[in-house]
Structures are given as structure tokens and as C-alpha cells.
Amino acid sequence: METRTVRVVVNGTAYEHEVEPRRMLGDFLRHDLNLTGTHYGCEHGVCGACTVLIEGRTARACLTLAAQVNGRSLTTVEGLAHADGTLNVLQQAFTETHALQCGFCTPGMLMTLTELLNETDSPTEAEIREAITGNLCRCTGYQPIVAAALLAAQRIRDQRAAAPAAQATE
Amino acid sequence: MKPSEFQYHAPTTVDEAAQLLGTLEDARVLAGGQSLMPMMNFRYLMTSHLIDLNGVEALTRIEERDGRLHIGAMTRQRDIELSPLVMKRAPLIREAYQLVSHKQIRNRGTLGGSLCQLDPSSEQPCFTAALDGVLTIARYEDGAVVTRELTMSDWALMYMTPALEEGDLLAGISLDIWPEGHGYAFEEFARRHGDYAIVGVAALCTVDAQKRLDRVSLTICGVAPGPVRMHEVETALRGRPMDEDALNLAGDAARALDVMTDAHVSTDYRQHLAGVLTERALKSAFSRVATATYS
Numbered sequence: 001m002e003t004r005t006v007r008v009v010v011n012g013t014a015y016e017h018e019v020e021p022r023r024m025l026g027d028f029l030r031h032d033l034n035l036t037g038t039h040y041g042c043e044h045g046v047c048g049a050c051t052v053l054i055e056g057r058t059a060r061a062c063l064t065l066a067a068q069v070n071g072r073s074l075t076t077v078e079g080l081a082h083a084d085g086t087l088n089v090l091q092q093a094f095t096e097t098h099a100l101q102c103g104f105c106t107p108g109m110l111m112t113l114t115e116l117l118n119e120t121d122s123p124t125e126a127e128i129r130e131a132i133t134g135n136l137c138r139c140t141g142y143q144p145i146v147a148a149a150l151l152a153a154q155r156i157r158d159q160r161a162a163a164p165a166a167q168a169t170e
Numbered sequence: 171m172k173p174s175e176f177q178y179h180a181p182t183t184v185d186e187a188a189q190l191l192g193t194l195e196d197a198r199v200l201a202g203g204q205s206l207m208p209m210m211n212f213r214y215l216m217t218s219h220l221i222d223l224n225g226v227e228a229l230t231r232i233e234e235r236d237g238r239l240h241i242g243a244m245t246r247q248r249d250i251e252l253s254p255l256v257m258k259r260a261p262l263i264r265e266a267y268q269l270v271s272h273k274q275i276r277n278r279g280t281l282g283g284s285l286c287q288l289d290p291s292s293e294q295p296c297f298t299a300a301l302d303g304v305l306t307i308a309r310y311e312d313g314a315v316v317t318r319e320l321t322m323s324d325w326a327l328m329y330m331t332p333a334l335e336e337g338d339l340l341a342g343i344s345l346d347i348w349p350e351g352h353g354y355a356f357e358e359f360a361r362r363h364g365d366y367a368i369v370g371v372a373a374l375c376t377v378d379a380q381k382r383l384d385r386v387s388l389t390i391c392g393v394a395p396g397p398v399r400m401h402e403v404e405t406a407l408r409g410r411p412m413d414e415d416a417l418n419l420a421g422d423a424a425r426a427l428d429v430m431t432d433a434h435v436s437t438d439y440r441q442h443l444a445g446v447l448t449e450r451a452l453k454s455a456f457s458r459v460a461t462a463t464y465s
Binding site for chain 2: 001002004020021022024027043044045048051054057058059060062064065067068112113130131133134142
């Protein structure tokens with residue numbers, strides 16, 4: 001059987017692995033790298049649970065081949081928390097607003113909203129709702145997810161306003 | 171769900187890709203993978219060879235050349251949507267992309283992939299037809315890569331079937347550039363945000379010194395296998411003031427189209443939508459004509 005070598009950086013850690021060409025990125029993350037935070041729902045690009053960032057941009061891990069991320073840098077939900085294990089601002093907002101019930105869609109929601117908050121720290125409610133149209137929550141708890149994103153955005157703005165000097169020197 | 175086994179090829183040049191496609195038996199091209207990969211996951215589609223174009227740098231570009239806008243077939247939809255050049259030269263495209271699926275999909279999906287997929291309701295063939303798209307096709311023949319051009323009007327052969335022969339590779343798309351300040355609008359009706367439209371309409375227009383309609387482009391998707399350009403209406407509208415008569419003329423022509431039907435959407439409803447959306451798109455395009463272009 002033909003295999004391909006995949007060299008990839010996930011959450012800052014370099015990995016090298018031999019894969020079958022048909023290995024999907026989601027299976028690669030979960031089974032080969034044991035990064036099971038990325039969830040697999042529909043496996044055909046509809047539910048958004050498997051959303052990861054490839055070079056900072058969201059993509060469906062179920063529609064991407066592992067071979068296609070060779071040489072790329074990825075972020076998965078495991079890469080969001082700080083090194084000491086404390087939650088980042090978006091994750092913290094999720095816990096405070098109860099933005100997860102069963103938690104299955106949460107990794108995808110977090111990655112999608114991470115991309116949005118990287119693009120803008122002042123998204124409107126409508127923009128947040130539009131951003132998560134590609135992510136399904138079967139508990140239908142969209143309201144607190146939107147609230148979490150608004151809260152996280154507010155805190156990011158507050159942090160930036162409080163530390164303009166630190167930001168300027170970064 | 172796992173695709174069936176295939177051999178994976180990752181060419182880095184158009185020549186290499188065309189040669190692989192022209193010589194391998196039972197080969198498929200992988201563009202953004204947002205339609206092909208689900209079909210492979212479900213095993214609706216199985217292939218011996220998968221030729222991944224994502225590493226072909228030369229197929230990703232957005233540039234203005236010889237008075238036209240050139241977009242490489244593998245350019246990501248999101249890159250086109252965010253391109254300042256596209257916004258300046260073809261704002262219709264930015265508007266249409268707001269209606270195309272979700273950001274996660276547009277981040278990966280490509281314009282060329284969408285044109286080859288040719289979903290009848292897709293916004294992308296529609297704006298390509300509205301902007302008089304010309305497609306560059308590459309193929310490997312007698313040891314060399316040759317290219318030819320096809321107009322968008324010759325692209326759709328039948329339902330989800332573009333005019334590609336075996337071994338053909340869509341390399342690029344060129345689009346007409348309308349004068350600065352032209353009016354544009356993309357109107358559609360879909361059941362949910364991000365879904366394919368049931369019917370969609372792209373409208374472009376310029377006006378003359380008397381604020382009468384001058385050049386008009388009207389294209390409807392979701393009514394036939396390929397986008398339908400309303401050439402007769404475009405000609406009939408030229409020189410007319412933008413009034414009820416003009417709207418009726420365009421709307422009535424759209425309502426009279428011979429449209430497809432399926433289990434979910436009847437002919438009547440599609441015709442109704444075509445009429446309403448055509449009127450709305452034309453009106454909206456006209457309202458956006460920048461006054462600076464009148465004189």
C-alpha cells in the first residue's frame with residue numbers, strides 16, 4: 001500500500017507520520033496524533049464539529065486529506081488554552097455563559113469563533129450569528145454561544161484598551 | 171466514512187497536472203474538495219488516482235490584464251471575496267460570495283472547482299456568466315500542454331456537466347471589467363443562509379447622460395442546468411428610463427422562462443421567484459450606479 005509522509009505542526013508541536021492517501025485530516029488528528037479534541041459529526045462537511053485552523057483559517061477536517069496539510073501549521077481546540085492549562089478568553093466566556101450543553105459541537109464552535117475574533121475584536125451579533133451558520137449545535141444552545149462570543153470580544157477590547165503600551169511594543 | 175483507496179498525486183505545475191490527467195487511467199482532479207470529498211467519503215465516487223491541484227501555485231492568482239480580470243481556477247473563494255482588486259473591478263462578486271455557503275467552506279473552496287461542479291443553483295457560474303466569463307482549458311496532447319478558450323455560454327452541457335472532455339483541466343477564468351461606478355446586485359432566495367439558492371439573479375448596469383439604462387447584464391441561476399443570460403431583455407432595456415415598464419419587461423421575461431422542476435420546487439414557484447428577483451436585482455443595481463458616471 002502506498003503511503004505518504006506528513007510533516008505538520010499542530011499547536012506548535014511538530015509531528016511526522018506515514019499515512020494512507022485516503023486518511024482524512026480528522027482521523028489523522030484523532031487516531032494518529034491522539035488529539036481527540038477535534039470531533040467528528042457528519043463526516044461530509046455539514047455539521048462543522050471538526051473545524052480546525054489551517055494556517056489560521058477554518059477548514060473542515062473531514063473534507064481535507066491528511067496528505068494535504070504536509071508542511072502546514074494547524075491549530076486545534078487543544079491549542080487554545082494557555083500553557084498552564086487555564087482557559088483562554090473565549091473558552092472562559094463559554095463556561096461563564098453556559099455556552100455548551102453536551103459539548104459535542106464546542107470544538108468546532110470555538111475554532112470558528114477564534115477565526116472571527118482574530119479578524120475583528122468588535123463583531124456585531126449578526127456577524128457572530130453568520131460566522132456560526134456553518135456549525136450545528138443539536139442541543140440548539142445558540143443563544144449562549146452568541147453571548148459567549150460577545151463577552152469574549154468585549155474582554156479582548158478591554159485588555160487592549162488597558163494595555164496599549166504593551167501592545168505597541170509587541 | 172472513508173474514501174476507497176486511491177493513489178495520490180500532488181503536482182506543482184500546470185504542465186505536470188495536465189500530463190497526469192492526460193495519461194492516468196481513471197483519474198480525478200481535487201480542487202477545494204468541498205463537494206468531491208463528501209462524495210468520496212460516501213463512496214458515491216471512487217477513483218484510482220486523485221490529482222490534487224492545491225500545490226499548483228500558478229493556478230492561484232487574481233490580476234488585471236488586457237482590460238480583464240483574471241482569476242486562477244484554484245484561487246480560494248475567500249481570497250476572491252476579500253480581494254481589493256475584485257472589490258474595485260467586480261463588486262458583484264463580493265456581494266455574491268456573501269451568499270455562498272459558510273466561511274469554512276469558502277476558505278477551502280475554489281472558483282474553478284465550483285464552475286466544474288456546476289450546481290445549477292450555484293452563484294459562481296451565475297456571476298461568471300454575468301461578467302462574460304471566458305474559461306481557459308489546458309490539456310496534454312502529443313507531449314505538450316495546449317490551451318483553448320471557452321465562453322461561459324458554452325460551458326454547461328447538461329445537469330452538472332460542464333463542457334470538459336476527458337483530460338481537460340480548467341486552468342483559469344477571465345471576466346469583463348465594467349466601468350467604475352456601474353450598478354450591480356446579486357439577489358437570491360434560499361431556504362437557509364448559506365444554502366444553494368432556489369433561484370438567484372445577477373444584475374449589472376450603467377446609465378447614460380439622461381439617466382436611462384445603458385448597458386445591462388441580467389443572469390438567472392437555478393432555472394436551468396447552467397446560468398441563463400437574458401440577452402434579449404438586456405438589449406430591450408437599453409435606452410429606457412428605469413421605471414415600472416422597464417421592471418415589468420425584465421420580470422415578465424424571467425417569469426416566462428422555460429424552467430426546470432424537481433420534487434421540492436415547482437415550475438410555477440421557480441418562475442415566480444425568477445420574476446421577483448430579477449425586478450429586485452435590476453432595481454437594486456440601478457440604485458447603486460454612482461452619480462459620477464452619469465456625465
